[in-house]
Structures are given as structure tokens and as C-alpha cells.
Amino acid sequence: MDVAEFELTRLSIGCTAEVVRISAEGLTRNRLLDLGLVPSTIVEAVRKSPAGDPVAYKIRGAIIALRSEESRLITVRPVI
Amino acid sequence: MTNLTAELEQVVRKAQKVRRRLGQVRDQVVRDIYRRGQEITEQAVRIHRAKGDLDRKIDNIVTSRILGYPLMLALLSLVFWLTISGANLPSAILAEVLFGFQDRLTALCQWLGAPTWLHGVLVLGLYRGLAWVVSVMLPPMAIFFPLFTFLEDLGYLPRVAFNLDKLFKEAGAHGKQVLTMCMGFGCNAAGVIACRIIESPRERLIAILTNNFVPCNGRFPTLIAMAAVLMGAFVSGYNSLAVAAIVAGVVVFGILVTLLVSWALSKTLLKGIPSTFTLELPPYRLPKIGSLLIRSVLDRTLFVLTRAVAVAAPAGAVTWALANIYIGDISLIGHLAGWLQGFGHLIGLDGFIILAFILGLPANEIVVPILIMSYLSHGSMLELDSIAALRQLLISNGWTWLTTLNMMLFSLLHFPCATTLLTIRKETGSAKWTVLAALIPTGVAIAVCFLVTQIARAFGLV
Numbered sequence: 001m002d003v004a005e006f007e008l009t010r011l012s013i014g015c016t017a018e019v020v021r022i023s024a025e026g027l028t029r030n031r032l033l034d035l036g037l038v039p040s041t042i043v044e045a046v047r048k049s050p051a052g053d054p055v056a057y058k059i060r061g062a063i064i065a066l067r068s069e070e071s072r073l074i075t076v077r078p079v080i
Numbered sequence: 081m082t083n084l085t086a087e088l089e090q091v092v093r094k095a096q097k098v099r100r101r102l103g104q105v106r107d108q109v110v111r112d113i114y115r116r117g118q119e120i121t122e123q124a125v126r127i128h129r130a131k132g133d134l135d136r137k138i139d140n141i142v143t144s145r146i147l148g149y150p151l152m153l154a155l156l157s158l159v160f161w162l163t164i165s166g167a168n169l170p171s172a173i174l175a176e177v178l179f180g181f182q183d184r185l186t187a188l189c190q191w192l193g194a195p196t197w198l199h200g201v202l203v204l205g206l207y208r209g210l211a212w213v214v215s216v217m218l219p220p221m222a223i224f225f226p227l228f229t230f231l232e233d234l235g236y237l238p239r240v241a242f243n244l245d246k247l248f249k250e251a252g253a254h255g256k257q258v259l260t261m262c263m264g265f266g267c268n269a270a271g272v273i274a275c276r277i278i279e280s281p282r283e284r285l286i287a288i289l290t291n292n293f294v295p296c297n298g299r300f301p302t303l304i305a306m307a308a309v310l311m312g313a314f315v316s317g318y319n320s321l322a323v324a325a326i327v328a329g330v331v332v333f334g335i336l337v338t339l340l341v342s343w344a345l346s347k348t349l350l351k352g353i354p355s356t357f358t359l360e361l362p363p364y365r366l367p368k369i370g371s372l373l374i375r376s377v378l379d380r381t382l383f384v385l386t387r388a389v390a391v392a393a394p395a396g397a398v399t400w401a402l403a404n405i406y407i408g409d410i411s412l413i414g415h416l417a418g419w420l421q422g423f424g425h426l427i428g429l430d431g432f433i434i435l436a437f438i439l440g441l442p443a444n445e446i447v448v449p450i451l452i453m454s455y456l457s458h459g460s461m462l463e464l465d466s467i468a469a470l471r472q473l474l475i476s477n478g479w480t481w482l483t484t485l486n487m488m489l490f491s492l493l494h495f496p497c498a499t500t501l502l503t504i505r506k507e508t509g510s511a512k513w514t515v516l517a518a519l520i521p522t523g524v525a526i527a528v529c530f531l532v533t534q535i536a537r538a539f540g541l542v
Contacts, residue, residue: 038111050148063361066259
């Protein structure tokens with residue numbers, strides 16, 4: 001079964017997804033990997049900033065805020 | 081030549097290939113580390129659900145669409161109000177004790193038969209400057225720093241950065257600039273050092289160049305005193321809530337200027353797009369009150385106060401000398417202020433105020449003491465131990481509400497103190513940026529005061 005992949009940006013608040021790949025390069029890629037964003041990591045969108053961006057995600061027990069510029073580079077799929 | 085180019089290209093291609101392969105290796109390493117970590121965590125760590133739920137509930141309120149911003153403003157005002165109303169009484173007591181001791185010193189000098197000039201330099205200059213700085217600065221600092229450290233330890237400040245990041249992104253700056261600004265409330269030099277947390281050089285420079293628009297602890301007493309003068313003299317009745325609101329308003333204005341200047345810089349001198357932003361929102365922790373008090377009082381309060389005293393004492397002596405050495409009929413300070421009078425008037429201040437800011441370059445704390453000393457030197461002698469006395473002095477020197485407002489604005493926006501400039505020199509390693517760090521705020525300060533003054537005068541408000 002082929003599950004639809006989508007950008008992390010489009011994950012609704014309160015929903016959970018699994019990281020498929022990171023398309024960032026260079027420093028940004030390092031930063032995201034350091035946070036534990038590797039394939040198969042479970043990510044939950046926790047809350048939006050009052051201004052709509054950044055969005056806080058729960059990643060491996062920590063709450064991390066990402067701007068849409070970064071979360072757009074992370075491809076996820078729904079958890080089965 | 082072409083041969084060399086071809087060879088170089090080959091090397092570069094090879095390097096890229098190796099790097100890609102290494103990248104894959106690195107990804108695998110990171111993945112394995114995290115998998116192992118997860119295995120260990122699952123076996124060893126038990127998670128309390130209740131704690132996370134409480135954090136969630138708090139965050140639902142402090143970062144909510146409706147309450148997020150008003151709450152930040154309310155907290156800011158609350159901190160100022162607690163500081164202002166709490167500092168009133170201790171300040172008055174300290175002033176009474178310290179200025180009372182001045183009379184003893186004077187008596188001692190007379191008994192020793194000390195020459196008038198020595199008594200002037202030591203008691204009227206050095207000691208009085210010192211007494212002012214201690215009585216006016218110590219109580220607000222001893223309240224403000226613990227309160228701020230409390231918010232810091234609680235984990236609230238990253239939430240502020242989270243709420244405000246969008247604005248900073250629009251301005252081409254980094255969300256973590258908010259955290260460096262929070263440090264700036266304590267001391268701009270510390271704020272400039274804190275800019276190291278911003279990795280991108282472009283955004284770090286923006287944060288360094290604009291840190292000064294957050295009023296540091298050396299300028300808070302000035303802002304509070306001016307707000308109090310404004311309340312009693314030109315607007316009806318003193319009210320500590322209103323004073324807190326004025327100070328909070330000034331701080332918010334400073335934040336707006338920070339955003340505007342950041343935006344202007346990222347469109348001109350420091351062009352570029354915002355870089356990576358990741359920010360942890362740590363779990364809330366109830367701070368340990370004991371260690372909080374020790375850190376905020378010993379590390380911060382005493383550190384800042386010592387520095388202020390070390391600068392204020394000699395500055396007091398120098399100012400007294402300037403005010404009491406005469407060329408012709410006018411003191412040196414009178415001459416200097418006279419030259420600056422035209423410019424001062426143009427931006428709604430006067431020559432003495434401009435001179436006080438220039439002489440106050442070593443530390444912002446001493447601007448008001450210098451100003452008071454220079455006013456006192458050519459006018460009536462009065463004991464300056466309360467805001468009411470300060471108000472009287474300023475009014476008798478031709479101050480209006482506009483002068484008071486401009487004094488606050490100029491204090492908020494003008495060039496950073498010498499310590500901050502030296503820190504900027506050290507952090508940027510560039511004389512050019514250090515000069516700009518002085519010129520940009522000064523330009524903004526002059527422009528804002530000029531505009532406010534001209535508008536107020538044009539509408540006949542003064």
C-alpha cells in the first residue's frame with residue numbers, strides 16, 4: 001500500500017506523523033538531524049504561535065519550534 | 081591554464097562525490113545513535129503524564145491567539161510596576177541616610193579645615209554622585225533582577241521568542257534576537273555577548289547593532305524617574321500604575337524601533353534572507369528561590385552596581401570640577417552647554433542634557449546625576465532627596481512635559497555606553513560595525529526627538 005507523503009508544514013495541530021526524509025542541506029540539515037529528526041521519528045504538531053508561524057512540534061519528548069521554511073523541508077507520512 | 085581549470089573542476093567534482101557519500105554515512109550514524117537512545121529510553125525512563133499536561137495547559141494560555149500578546153504586555157507592566165512601587169520606600173530611606181551622611185562629611189571637612197575646593201570635589205562631587213547612584217539604582221535593581229531571573233528560570237522567555245518570531249522573521253532577523261534583547265534589559269553589553277546564540281553572522285550583527293534599543297538597567301532608573309516627574313508635574317497626580325504603564329510604553333516603542341531598524345538593516349547594509357530557526361520550548365520549572373536570589377542579587381545586582389559606582393564616583397568629581405572652574409563669568413560646564421544649546425533646543429532638549437549624555441558615555445547610570453549637578457551648580461542649592469525635589473529642579477530649569485518625554489526617548493535610543501561599545505568591538509572584531517553601532521542609534525534618537533518636538537511645537541502643544 002502506498003501511503004501519501006506530505007510536507008510537515010501541512011500537518012494539522014494535534015496530529016502525528018512519521019518522518020520519511022529531510023531534503024534540507026548544509027547547516028540546516030545538521031540542525032534538524034541534531035534535533036533527532038531522522039527517518040522513522042514520530043513528530044506531533046503541538047501548537048501554532050499566535051502569529052501562525054512558527055509551529056511547535058513534539059520531537060522525541062522535546063517541544064521544538066520550527067519556522068515554515070524549515071518544516072517545508074521535512075517530508076512525513078501518516079502513522080499507520 | 082585551461083588544463084589547470086579542468087583539473088580543478090575534477091577535484092571539485094570528486095570532493096562533492098566524497099561529501100555526498102560522507103553525508104549518507106553521517107545520516108546513518110545519527111540514525112543509529114537515536115535508535116540506540118530510543119531503546120535505552122524505553123527501558124529506563126518512565127514519563128509522568130500529568131506534568132506534560134500542565135505544561136500544555138499553561139502554553140495554551142501564554143501562546144494563545146487572543147491572550148498571548150496581551151499577557152506578555154501585562155507581565156512586562158507587572159514587572160515594572162512591582163519594581164517601581166516596591167523601590168519607592170527603600171529608595172527614600174537610602175537617600176535620607178546617604179544624604180544625611182553628606183552633612184556629617186561637610187561638618188568633618190569644616191572641622192579639619194579642608195579647603196573649599198577639596199570639600200567640593202570630594203563631598204559635593206564624588207560623594208553626592210555616589211549617593212544618588214546607590215539610592216536610585218540599588219532598590220529597583222534588587223527587585224527587577226530577581227523578578228526577571230524568575231521568568232527566565234521558569235521557562236517563560238522562550239515562549240516570548242515563540243510568540244514574537246513572526247515579527248522578527250518579517251524584519252529579516254532571528255527569533256532568538258528576543259532572547260538577546262531580554263538579556264539587554266539587564267545590561268546591553270551582556271545582551272551583545274548573548275548574540276553568540278545566533279549562528280548566522282548576518283542576523284547576529286543585526287541583533288548586536290539593535291540591542292541598545294532595549295533599555296538596560298542603567299537607564300531604567302532614568303526612565304522611571306522621568307516617568308514619575310512627568311506624572312506629578314505635567315499630568316495629574318502620581319500613580320505608580322501609570323508610571324509603570326509609561327515605562328512599559330517606552331519599552332514597547334523601543335521594541336518597535338528594534339524591528340524597524342532590523343528591517344532596514346536587512347534591506348540595506350546586511351542584505352539576506354533569514355536563516356535556520358529552531359527553538360526549544362523547555363518544560364516549565366518552578367525556580368529554586370534561594371539560588372535565584374543569590375544569582376540575581378550577587379551576580380547581577382552587585383556586579384552592575386559596582387560598575388556604576390566605580391564610574392559614578394570619578395564622574396561626579398569631574399562634573400563638579402567642570403561646574404566650578406570658571407572662564408570669565410561662566411563655568412566650564414556652562415560654556416559647553418551653551419555651545420550645545422542650539423542643537424539641544426532643536427530636538428526638544430537643552431545643552432545641559434546633551435552634555436550629560438556625552439559625559440555619561442562611560443555608563444548610562446550617571447547621566448541624571450551629572451545633569452542634576454550641572455543644574456545645581458548654576459542655580460539654587462537644594463537637597464535632592466526625592467522625586468518631588470527633582471521635579472522642582474527640572475521645572476525651574478525650564479523643563480516641560482516635552483523635555484521630559486524627549487529625555488526618555490533620547491535615553492532609550494541614543495548611543496550605547498562605552499562598555500557596550502567595547503564589547504561590540506570585541507564581538508564583531510570590526511571598527512566599522514562598532515562605529516555604526518554608535519551612529520545608528522544616535523541618528524535614530526536625534527530623528528525621533530526632532531520629529532516629536534517639531535510636531536508638538538507646530539500644533540502648539542507646548
